[in-house]
Amino acid sequence: MWQQFFGRTTWWTAVGLALGTTLGALVFRVEVLQPIILIFLAGLSGYLYVKRPSLAFVLVFAELFGFSHGRLFGSELFGVLVTGRMAIFIGVLLAWVAMVLFANKSARIPYTFLYGLILLFVALSIGVFIGVGNNTLSHVFDDLNGYLYLLYALPILTVPWTRDDHRTILQALFGSALWMGILSLVLLYLFSHLGGEASSALYTLLRDARIGEFTFMDAGYWRIFLQSQIVLVVTLVMSRTAMIEDSTRWFDGRSFLWLTLLFSGFIVSFSRSFWLGLVCGAIAVVVMTIRSKKLRPALRNVPTIALAFVASLVLLAAVSILPWPLASNAGFGGVRSRATDLSDVAVSSRWNLLPVMSEAILEAPILGHGFGKQLTFVTDDPRARAIAPDGTWTTYKFEWGWLDLWVKMGFLGVASFLWMFWALAHGVAKRQGLPWWLRTSMIAVLVAVFFIHGFSPYLNHPLGLGVLLFAVFFLGDEPQPRLVMALAKRVQMSRPYPSEAVSARISKTTHPL
Numbered sequence: 082m083w084q085q086f087f088g089r090t091t092w093w094t095a096v097g098l099a100l101g102t103t104l105g106a107l108v109f110r111v112e113v114l115q116p117i118i119l120i121f122l123a124g125l126s127g128y129l130y131v132k133r134p135s136l137a138f139v140l141v142f143a144e145l146f147g148f149s150h151g152r153l154f155g156s157e158l159f160g161v162l163v164t165g166r167m168a169i170f171i172g173v174l175l176a177w178v179a180m181v182l183f184a185n186k187s188a189r190i191p192y193t194f195l196y197g198l199i200l201l202f203v204a205l206s207i208g209v210f211i212g213v214g215n216n217t218l219s220h221v222f223d224d225l226n227g228y229l230y231l232l233y234a235l236p237i238l239t240v241p242w243t244r245d246d247h248r249t250i251l252q253a254l255f256g257s258a259l260w261m262g263i264l265s266l267v268l269l270y271l272f273s274h275l276g277g278e279a280s281s282a283l284y285t286l287l288r289d290a291r292i293g294e295f296t297f298m299d300a301g302y303w304r305i306f307l308q309s310q311i312v313l314v315v316t317l318v319m320s321r322t323a324m325i326e327d328s329t330r331w332f333d334g335r336s337f338l339w340l341t342l343l344f345s346g347f348i349v350s351f352s353r354s355f356w357l358g359l360v361c362g363a364i365a366v367v368v369m370t371i372r373s374k375k376l377r378p379a380l381r382n383v384p385t386i387a388l389a390f391v392a393s394l395v396l397l398a399a400v401s402i403l404p405w406p407l408a409s410n411a412g413f414g415g416v417r418s419r420a421t422d423l424s425d426v427a428v429s430s431r432w433n434l435l436p437v438m439s440e441a442i443l444e445a446p447i448l449g450h451g452f453g454k455q456l457t458f459v460t461d462d463p464r465a466r467a468i469a470p471d472g473t474w475t476t477y478k479f480e481w482g483w484l485d486l487w488v489k490m491g492f493l494g495v496a497s498f499l500w501m502f503w504a505l506a507h508g509v510a511k512r513q514g515l516p517w518w519l520r521t522s523m524i525a526v527l528v529a530v531f532f533i534h535g536f537s538p539y540l541n542h543p544l545g546l547g548v549l550l551f552a553v554f555f556l557g558d559e560p561q562p563r564l565v566m567a568l569a570k571r572v573q574m575s576r577p578y579p580s581e582a583v584s585a586r587i588s589k590t591t592h593p594l
Contacts (some may be wrong), residue, residue: 083335085248085323086255090139094256095263098147102264105153109290115156119168122154126172130236131180135246137173139253141233144169145547146257146312150291166543170230177236188238191508191556197501198234204494211451212489220453220477224489230543230550237553250554257309258316258343265305265346266400268295272303273401302401304351311533311544313347314355315526315551318362321386322522325370325379333382337389344393354537362529369521430460431480431536438484449491453477456488482534485541498540502527505549508556515555523552 108114122140129137144151144166151166180186190198205228212221240246271283272295284295293307320343324336347355370379437458441450460466460474479485486494509515509523530539530548539545 085251086320088248088252090249090252091256091259094139094143094253095259098143098257098260099263101144101147102153105148105290106286109153109286112156115154118154119156119163119165122165123168123172123175126169127176128172130173130176134236134240135242135249137176138237138250141169141173142250142253142547142551143257145543146254146309147260148290149293149308149544151543153290153292170233173236174232177239180239186239188235190234190238191504193504193507194234194501194553194556197497197504198231200493200500201228201231201497204490204497207448208452208490208494211448212453213451215451216453216455216477218453220455221451224452224477224541227542227546230546233550234553237550238556242554247554250551254312254319254551255316258312261307261309261312262342262346265307265310265349266342266396268293268305268307269303269349269397270400270403272297272305274403298351303349305349306352307350308542308544310346310350310352310355311358311530311539311548313343313350314359314362314529314533315548317343317347317359318366318525318529319522321363322366322525323518324382324385325366325375326516326518331381331384332388333385336382336385337392340386340389341392341396344390345396348393349397352537354533354535357536358529358533361532362525365525365528366521369524373517373521375517430458430462433460434458434480435484438479438481438488441488442484445491446487447491447493449487449489449494452489454489478538480537482536482538482540485538501549502531505552505556509552512555519555523555527552 108118126137126140129140148165151164152162154165154168155162157163177186205225209221209225212224242250268287272280275283287293287295293305293309295306296304298304317340320336320340324333347359367379370376434456437456441454441456444450455475455477456479457473457475459472461472462474465474466472479488483495486498490497506524506527509520512520526548530545534540534545540549
């Protein structure tokens with residue numbers, strides 16, 4: 082297991098993210114350097130995709146799971162903010178287009194996944210059409226642009242990935258999780274110990290770069306929530322599943338240390354959505370473990386997991402109350418407070434929004450209201466009430482992720498994502514040559530993201546879509562429908578010479594391991 086997860090790519094990814102975060106913090110306010118960095122990122126990503134595609138996607142996933150909203154690097158171009166994430170995206174897509182045009186390459190898309198993409202494209206098109214006609218144009222674009230991240234599926238499916246490529250991508254994911262765990266602890270320490278202007282400056286930087294949300298709780302404990310901490314949920318599920326096939330003793334030191342770090346970053350996020358996703362993903366692992374008759378080895382390493390969870394709580398407390406410098410806001414009661422208080426601001430505001438979204442869905446259940454649709458509800462958020470004392474708030478960004486899809490794209494949008502989840506799970510399950518733990522963990526990760534999106538919108542954002550794209554790397558072979566094969570034959574016969582581009586486009590998916 083450890084050879085799959087930890088290698089040079091793991092360490093280079095973690096170190097690269099540490100250096101990138103430091104550089105981003107130093108030049109965040111230096112406007113003159115931002116365009117240079119963006120051009121470099123675009124050029125580097127495009128070059129890597131042509132020369133070694135796996136390293137290009139190491140860069141893609143490292144940036145995605147390391148920088149949350151991806152705004153640590155960015156510069157305005159014609160009034161539009163171009164971020165580092167956009168620069169990498171443009172570089173890879175342009176390189177892919179060049180390979181399609183000049184190197185006769187094309188994407189080999191499994192037909193079940195292709196149907197999901199087509200259905201989603203139709204739903205997105207309807208959402209844009211209705212949104213442009215009825216809603217504010219800038220809101221429509223802001224709502225839509227996150228879904229463009231799915232275009233990465235084309236360059237992913239153009240490359241025949243090998244076993245070594247899979248290992249490289251896995252190690253990039255775990256390197257990102259390693260950095261995210263360390264960053265969570267570092268930020269907890271800094272916010273617990275810094276005071277005055279230093280703490281304020283750190284908070285302002287992280288807020289403006291949209292790295293995360295940081296809250297000092299009533300019980301005297303800091304909540305360190307980074308949107309990219311979803312990678313901790315993914316790697317916790319994958320690590321747990323891999324341990325089942327690698328279990329030879331009741332306690333494993335390396336697994337203990339690794340899980341302690343992951344649990345620490347996971348717990349300090351205080352995210353109920355993450356908890357729900359992790360629990361549902363774990364249940365999926367248990368079900369598939371029982372079906373595969375691997376329950377005994379799964380039970381063997383439960384003590385390691387339990388001890389790691391307890392150790393993570395101790396580690397969080399220790400980081401908060403370290404005596405140097407004197408901790409300014411230490412405490413441990415916030416964990417219990419956050420877990421048991423169901424009447425806090427976030428929960429009440431979310432429940433206030435639910436009937437408003439339900440009513441909007443009933444008004445247009447099939448096609449939706451289009452992107453940029455605004456709804457008005459009463460919020461208990463003190464920041465909103467400082468602007469509107471009665472709590473009346475109008476926005477086009479909603480919680481309740483699945484309902485958000487339904488409001489804006491109708492049932493067609495929800496159905497398209499459900500199809501894609503099924504296509505990805507089915508494709509991974511049928512993939513020949515993948516080890517049991519990898520097939521099981523990828524399906525469980527999809528289950529986790531499915532439930533996380535129910536409460537917190539992730540599938541309309543590159544972070545959630547990135548998890549789906551990660552599963553695309555492991556799609557299996559599928560026979561093509563008769564209609565597609567007949568069309569391919571007709572196209573081939575109409576040409577004076579065989580076309581590699583056409584045959585590759587309709588041939589069955591082959592990803593040798």
